[in-house]
Amino acid sequence: MELPQLEHTRLRRHDSAASVPQFCNSPTMIVMVGLPARGKTYISKKLTRYLNWIGVPTKMFNVGQYRREAVKIYKNFEFFKPDNEEAMKIRKACAAAALKDVALYFTKELGQVAVFDATNTTRERRAIIVSFAMEMGYKVFFVESICDDPEIIAENIRQVKFGSPDYADRDIDEAMEDFTQRIDCYRASYMPIDDEKDRKLSYIKIFDVGSRYLVNRVQDHIQSRIVYYLMNIHVTPRSIYLSRHGESELNLLGRIGGDTGLSPRGKKYASALATFIKGQKIIDLKVWTSHMKRTVQTAEALGVQYEQWKALNEIDAGVCEELTYEEIQENFPEEFALRDQDKYRYRYPKGESYEDLVHRLEPVIMELERQENVLVICHQAVMRCLLAYFLDKPADELPYLRCPLHTVLKLTPIAYGCKVESFFLNIEAVNTHRERPLNVNITRNPEEALQTVPDHI
Amino acid sequence: MMRGCSSRSKLSQNQDRAVCMTNCPTLIVTVGLPARGKTYISKKLTRYLNWIGVPTREFNVGQYRREFVKIYKSFEFFRPDNEEGLKIRRKCASAALNDVREYLTEDGGQVAVFDATNTTRERRETILEFAEQNGFKVFFVESVCEDPDVIQENIVQVKLDSPDYTNCNTEEAVEDFMKRIKCYENSYETLDEVLDRDLSYIKIMDVGQRYLVNRVLDHIQSRIVYYLMNIHITPRSIYLCRHGESELNVKGRIGGDSGLTIRGKEFAKKLSHFIQEQNISDLKVWTSQMKRTIQTAEALNVPYEQWKVLNEIDAGVCEELMYEEIQRNYPLEFALRDQDKYRYRYPKGESYEDLVQRLEPVIMELERQENVLVICHQAVLRCLLAYFLDKTAEELPYLKCPLHTVLKLTPVAYGCKVESISLNVDAVNTHRERPANVNVQRTAEDALQTVPPHL
Numbered sequence: 001m002e003l004p005q006l007e008h009t010r011l012r013r014h015d016s017a018a019s020v021p022q023f024c025n026s027p028t029m030i031v032m033v034g035l036p037a038r039g040k041t042y043i044s045k046k047l048t049r050y051l052n053w054i055g056v057p058t059k060m061f062n063v064g065q066y067r068r069e070a071v072k073i074y075k076n077f078e079f080f081k082p083d084n085e086e087a088m089k090i091r092k093a094c095a096a097a098a099l100k101d102v103a104l105y106f107t108k109e110l111g112q113v114a115v116f117d118a119t120n121t122t123r124e125r126r127a128i129i130v131s132f133a134m135e136m137g138y139k140v141f142f143v144e145s146i147c148d149d150p151e152i153i154a155e156n157i158r159q160v161k162f163g164s165p166d167y168a169d170r171d172i173d174e175a176m177e178d179f180t181q182r183i184d185c186y187r188a189s190y191m192p193i194d195d196e197k198d199r200k201l202s203y204i205k206i207f208d209v210g211s212r213y214l215v216n217r218v219q220d221h222i223q224s225r226i227v228y229y230l231m232n233i234h235v236t237p238r239s240i241y242l243s244r245h246g247e248s249e250l251n252l253l254g255r256i257g258g259d260t261g262l263s264p265r266g267k268k269y270a271s272a273l274a275t276f277i278k279g280q281k282i283i284d285l286k287v288w289t290s291h292m293k294r295t296v297q298t299a300e301a302l303g304v305q306y307e308q309w310k311a312l313n314e315i316d317a318g319v320c321e322e323l324t325y326e327e328i329q330e331n332f333p334e335e336f337a338l339r340d341q342d343k344y345r346y347r348y349p350k351g352e353s354y355e356d357l358v359h360r361l362e363p364v365i366m367e368l369e370r371q372e373n374v375l376v377i378c379h380q381a382v383m384r385c386l387l388a389y390f391l392d393k394p395a396d397e398l399p400y401l402r403c404p405l406h407t408v409l410k411l412t413p414i415a416y417g418c419k420v421e422s423f424f425l426n427i428e429a430v431n432t433h434r435e436r437p438l439n440v441n442i443t444r445n446p447e448e449a450l451q452t453v454p455d456h457i
Numbered sequence: 458m459m460r461g462c463s464s465r466s467k468l469s470q471n472q473d474r475a476v477c478m479t480n481c482p483t484l485i486v487t488v489g490l491p492a493r494g495k496t497y498i499s500k501k502l503t504r505y506l507n508w509i510g511v512p513t514r515e516f517n518v519g520q521y522r523r524e525f526v527k528i529y530k531s532f533e534f535f536r537p538d539n540e541e542g543l544k545i546r547r548k549c550a551s552a553a554l555n556d557v558r559e560y561l562t563e564d565g566g567q568v569a570v571f572d573a574t575n576t577t578r579e580r581r582e583t584i585l586e587f588a589e590q591n592g593f594k595v596f597f598v599e600s601v602c603e604d605p606d607v608i609q610e611n612i613v614q615v616k617l618d619s620p621d622y623t624n625c626n627t628e629e630a631v632e633d634f635m636k637r638i639k640c641y642e643n644s645y646e647t648l649d650e651v652l653d654r655d656l657s658y659i660k661i662m663d664v665g666q667r668y669l670v671n672r673v674l675d676h677i678q679s680r681i682v683y684y685l686m687n688i689h690i691t692p693r694s695i696y697l698c699r700h701g702e703s704e705l706n707v708k709g710r711i712g713g714d715s716g717l718t719i720r721g722k723e724f725a726k727k728l729s730h731f732i733q734e735q736n737i738s739d740l741k742v743w744t745s746q747m748k749r750t751i752q753t754a755e756a757l758n759v760p761y762e763q764w765k766v767l768n769e770i771d772a773g774v775c776e777e778l779m780y781e782e783i784q785r786n787y788p789l790e791f792a793l794r795d796q797d798k799y800r801y802r803y804p805k806g807e808s809y810e811d812l813v814q815r816l817e818p819v820i821m822e823l824e825r826q827e828n829v830l831v832i833c834h835q836a837v838l839r840c841l842l843a844y845f846l847d848k849t850a851e852e853l854p855y856l857k858c859p860l861h862t863v864l865k866l867t868p869v870a871y872g873c874k875v876e877s878i879s880l881n882v883d884a885v886n887t888h889r890e891r892p893a894n895v896n897v898q899r900t901a902e903d904a905l906q907t908v909p910p911h912l
Contacts, residue, residue, distance in 0.1 A: 199667075212650075215668040218686065221825060228683045231673065310811060356765060360815075370676060 026137050027106040028222055030115045031129055033144035035190060036183050037156040039209065040145055043230070044117040045416045047143075050229055053389045054362055055355070056222065057111045061102055063118035066094035074166040077178050080185040095125070099132055106138065113222065121190040123197075130201070141223050142203035143230065144193050152209060153183075160415050209235055229366070238372035239282070240390070240411045242383055245294035246270045247405050247429040250322065254430075254456025257314060257321040262297050265427055269406045270301030272425040276408060277302060277375065286374045288312065288364075295377045306377075311360050314379035318351025325434065325453045329446050336449055340440040343399035354399050357385050365389055380432055383409075390418045400436060405429035430456055482561035483677055484588050485570045486581070488599035490645060491638045492611040494664070495600055498685065499572040500871050502598075505684055508844045509817055510810070511677065512566050516557055518573035521549035529621040532636040537644055550580070554587050561593060568677065569593075576645040578652075585656075596678050597658035598685065599648050607664055608638075615870050665689055684821070690868075693827035694737070695845070697838055698863040700749035701725045702884040705777065706860065709885075709911025712769060712776040717752045720882055724861045725756030727880040731863065732757060732830065741829045743767065743819075750832045761832075766815045769834035773806025780889065780908045784901050791904055795895040798854035809854050812840050820844055835887055838864075845873045855891060860884035885911055 030047065032040040044060050051058035068074070070090055079087045095118060105111040120126055126142070133140045147153065157179055161167060167175040193203055195214070204227050205214040213231055218224050246266025250258045262270065277285070287304055289295035290312035299306040320328050320335075328336050332349075339346040347353035361382065368374060368386075376386065380403050388398040390411050403409075406429045410421040431454040439448040485502065487495040499515045506513035525545055526534070534542045550573060560566040575581055581597070588595045602608065612634055616622065622630040648658050650669070659682050660669040668686055673679050701721025705713045717725065732740065742759055744750035745767035754761040775783050775790075783791050787804075794801040802808035816837065823829060823841075831841065835858050843853040845866050858864075861884045865876040886909040894903040 195667075211672060212654075213668075213670040215670065215686065217666055221822065224683075224687055224825060227686065228679075231670065231682065232679055310814070359765070367676065370679060 026139055027111065028113045028139045028141060029102065029129070029133050030113060030226065031120055031126070031140055031142050032115070032117050033120045033126070033142055033193060033203075034146065035121065035186050036119065037153050037161065037179070038145040038147050039156060039235070040119070040143075041117055041160070042156075042235075042416060043143060043145065043206075043233075044115045046233060047226065047229065048113075048115050049389070049392045050365075051113055051226075052392075052394075053358065053365075054225075055358070056113055057109075058113040058115065059105050059109075059111050060115045060117055061098045061105075063091075063094050063098050063116075066098050067091060068165060070094055077182040077185060080182050082185060082189055095128075099129070103136055106136075119186055121186050123191050126193075139219060139223075140202065141219075141226065142193060142201060143226075144203060144205045146192060146205060146207050147209060149208060163415065204230060206230065229369070232366055232369045234369070235413075236372060238374075238413075240368060240373075241277075241280075241375040241408055242386060242403075242411065243273065243298075243375070243377055243408045244379060244383055244403060244405055245289075245292075245298045245377060246273075246427075248294040251405065251430050251432055252457055254324045254326075254454070255322050256325075257317040259292050259294075261293050265406075265429055266294070266298070267301070269425060269427045269429070270298045272406075272427055273298065273377075273408065274302045276423065276425055280410075282373045284373060286371055287377065288374060289377045290314070290379065290382070292379070295379070298377050309364060311364050312376070312378045312382055315354065315357050315381035316348065316351040318348035320348050320351065324456070325450060329449045333446070333449065334442050337440055337442040337444060340436055340449075343436070344395040354381060354385065355395075357381055361385050361389075391420065392417070402433055405432065430454065482566065482593050483568045484557065484561070484584070484593045484595050485568060485681070486575055486584055486595060486597050487570070487572050488575045488581070488597055488648060488658075489601065490576065490641050491574065492608050492616065492634070493600040493602050494611060494690075495574070495598075496572055496615070497611075497690075497871060498598060498600065498661075499570045501688060502681065502684065503568075503570050504844070504847045505820075506568055506681075507847075507849075508813065508820070509680075510813070511568055513568040513570065514560055514566055515570040515572050516553045516560075518546075518549050518553050518571075521553050522546060523620055525549055532633050532640060535637050535640040537640060550583075554584070558587075558591055562591065574641055576641050578646045594674060594678075595657065596674075596681065597648060597656060598681075599658060599660045601647060601660060601662045602664060604663060618870070659685060661685065684824070687821055687824045689824070691827055692868075693829075695823060695828075695866045696732075696735075696830040696863055697841055697866065698728065698830070698832055699834060699838055699858060699860055700744075700747075700753045700832060701728075701882075702860050703749040706885050706887055707912050709779045709781075709908070710777050711780075712772040714747050714749075716748050720861075720884055721749070721753070722756070724880055724882045724884070725753045727861075727882055728753065728863070729757045731878070731880060737828045739828060741826055742832070743829060744832045745769065745834065745837070747834070750834070753832050764819060766819055767831070767833045767837055770809065770812050770836035771803065771806040773803035775803050775806065779911070780905060784904045788901070788904065789897055792895055792897040792899060795891055795904075798891070799850040809836060809840065810850075812836055816840050846875065847872070857888055860887065885909065 032044055034040050041062060044062070048058045048060045067090065070093070071079070078084060081087070098116065098118070102114040102116065105114055116129065120129065130140055157176060161179050162172060162175055167178070170178070193201065193205060195216070199216065202217040202219050202223060204216075207213065210231070210233070215227055218227055246262045246269035248266055249260040249263055250256075252263050285304070287299055287302060287306035289299045289306055289308050291308050291310050292313055295312070296308065320332065323331070335349065344354045347356065365386070368376075378386070381399070383403040384398055384401040387393070387401050387403065387409065393401060404424075406425050406427045408423040408425065410423065412419045412421075434454060435452040437448060437451045487499055489495050496517060499517070503513045503515045522545065523529070525548070533539060536542065553571065553573070557569040557571060561569055571584065575584065585595055612631055616634050617627060617630050622633070625633065648656065648660055654671065657672040657674050657678060659671075662668065665686070665688070670682055673682055701717045701724035703721055704715040704718055705711075707718055740759070742754055742757060742761035744754045744761055744763050746763045746765050747768055750767070751763065775787065778786070790804065799809045802811065820841070823831075833841070836854075838858040839853055839856040842848065842856050842858065842864065848856060861880050861882045863878045863880065865878060867874045889909060890907040892903060892906045
C-alpha cells in the first residue's frame, strides 16, 4: 500500500475518513450507457450526490455539457445524425476532453470516483473508455439504463429536456418532435452491453426503471455499495417531510443534547404538526422518530403508528452533554474553539462528530430512498445531515444549515433535484442556531467565543 | 435500521422487539440443480437474518425425505419415471410447507427458507399458491452454475459426508450423485425473464459472477439481495482477537479508553510473530478507534484500518466502573442486566442488541473480504463470533473471549472451523458468568459471586 494511505490510518484526533474502510485503492470510473431520455443524468447526479455525502469524493462529467460549450447554439437533431461527419468530429473531441478532465480530477484533485455521463451506446466508444482506464489504472463500472416504456420516456422528456438550454427557444411540441428524432439517431447504432461478449466487464443493467437488474462482476466495496444504492432508488413521485421535535425543556435552557420532554410550546407544536399533516392529505405516510423522548412525544400527538430509529438520535455531545455554550466555554475552551475551526469533523470527547453522524444515518437515507411518503421527526444536527444529502450541501456548509424548531421542510424530488418548501407552524420557539463566530482561534477570549450563542433562559 | 414496529407507542426502553422488516412473513424459495450451493446459501442466509434479529428458519426437503425413506439406496429414487419416489417426494414437500406455515403463523417466524431443488415451474406454482393462500410473500433464489470444477468441489465438500453416502466410498458416491443430478436436468425449467417476469427473484450465476434481480418488493428482500451479492466462497480465514491487556482491564474496570499494560504490549509483539508465521497472503487488519486496539495493531507494522463501529460496547453511566462499584451505585441496573444481558441497555449506553446493529456493516465487509485480522473488544468479539458460529442471542453475551487468544475461523462445508490459539502471555480474566441469583432483591454477595479477580 502507498504511504499516503498509511498516514490516513494513523491515530489522529480529527481523523477524517477513519470511520469508513478504504473504499478503493484505485480510482473508479462509472460509465453510463443508454439512449437519450433513459435517466442517465438523473442517475449520475443522484449517485454523485450520494457518494459525496458518504465521504467518497465524486464528480460528474456530462459530455452533453462539453458539447454545448463547443457548439454554442443547438440547431436541431441533425447534429446527431450518424452520417454528420463534422458533428461526429466535435462529439469525439468532447468525449476526449471530458476524459482528460477525468484524469485531472483523479490526479490533481484527489477524486475517487468519476461519473462519465454520456450515451456511450456503441461498443467502439466503450472500448475507447476501457482502454483509457486501463492505461491510467482506473477501474471501470458500467451502468446501463434500458427502457422502452413510451410513457416513462415521454415523462423524462417533459421533466428535464424542455428545461434544457438546447430547447430554450422552442415550444413544447417542436421540442418533443426534435428530441424524438434525436433519439432515433442513436437507436440504429445502439449496441447494449452484451452478456456474452462483455462478460469480462463490470456492470449493472437497469431495466424499466428498476423492475429488473442484471449485475456482472462486482469488483470491490464501492461497486457493491453503488449497486445496492441503485437497486434502492425509484422515481415514484412522493414527498419527504423533515421536522425537529417540538421545543424541549433543555432547548429553553440553552442546553445541548440530553433526553428531556417537550415544553408547553413544544406540545403545542406537536398538535399543530398533527393538524398540518392531516391537511396535507398524504397517502400511506410513514412516520419515523428517534429513541429520544422529545421526538417520540411529538409523534404521539399525531395519533398514527410510528417507528423509532436509534440511528436518528441526536449527535452525542460526549462530555458536553446537557451543558450550555457558556459552560462549554468555561470548562472546555480549547475544545470549543477546535469545534468552531472544523465543525464537520470535530468529535466531542467521548461523543460524535457530524462526520460520524452521516455514517450512522446512511441506513436511514437508504431506507428513505426505498420508501415513498415519509415524515421524519428528528433533531437539529441529524436534520442538517439529512438535508445536506437531499440538497447536495458540502461538508463545510452542512453543520450550519438552518433547521429551526417548529418548522416542517417538505422535500419533493423534481427533475434532477429537490424542491424544498418550508412551513413554519406559527408556534414560537427558542432559536438554537449558533453561527460560526469570527474568531475561532484557541487563544480567543470568552466574549468572542460566545458572540453567536442564541438567547436562552 | 428499523426498531420497535408499528405497534410501538410506549416509551419503554428495554422492550425493543426484534426488528420488524415487513408486515407479512416472507418465504424464500431456493431453485437449482443439486450441488449448486442451495443449502449453503440457505444456511448462511438463515444465520445472517437471525443474527440481525429477523426470526428465520430453514426447511430442507431433503431432510424430510431422509426421515421418510430411512435408507437411501441409489440415484434411482430420483428418476423422473419412479412413481413411488415422486409420490414420496411430493409428500415431503407438503410436509415441509406445512411446517413452514406453522412456523410463520404460529411460532413467530418472519422468514422461512424453503430449501429444495424446485426446478420445475409446476412445483414453483404449487408453492406460490400455498404462499398466496397464507398471505406470505415469495422470493426465489436460484443458483445456476455449469462450471464442473465448482460442482465437483461442492460434491466433495458436502455430499460425501451426507447420510445418504455413509456406506459408499468416494468414487461410488460421486458417480451416484452425478447420476442424481442428471435425473433433474431434463425437467429443469430455469426462472425465465419473460415467463416469470412477475415473480420476485434473484438468479445467481456462476457463484456470484453475475446476478439477475427481478422485482424486489420490500426492505427485507433488498437486504437479502445485498447480502447474497456480497458473499463468496473463495477460501480464506478470519482472525479475531481482542486488544492486548489494558490498564483498566487489570483494575477490573469496564470500558474506558486506556492503553496497554506491559503484558498487553508483549501480546502485541507475539501477535506480530504469529501473523508472520501464518504466512497469510494479502491480510487486511482492522481495529477500533480506541487506543488499546490501535496500540496492538501498531506492533504488527502493517497498514491497518480503524472502524469506529468496532469500538467496545458503551457502558454509559457505568463506564470505567468496577463491578463492585456498579453493584454499589446501580444495584437494580446490575440485576436487570443479568436478567437479560442481550437486550439490556446501560443508561446512556448500549445493549448487545445495539452492538449487533452497528456491527452489521463490519459483517457485510467481512463477507466481501478474504483474509482479515480484526483486533477488537470483548463484547464486540462476542457479537462477531455469534454471527460466524450461529450462536443465539441468549448465548452471545456469555461467549468466552479471553484476552491474548486468537480465534482463527475458516469456512468449511456449511459452517466454520474454529481454532483457538493462545499466545501464551498471561492476562487477567475478564469473563463474568451469569450469577445464580438475578433477582433485583439479591444481596451484594450474590450479585458479585461471578466477578473475576482483579487488582
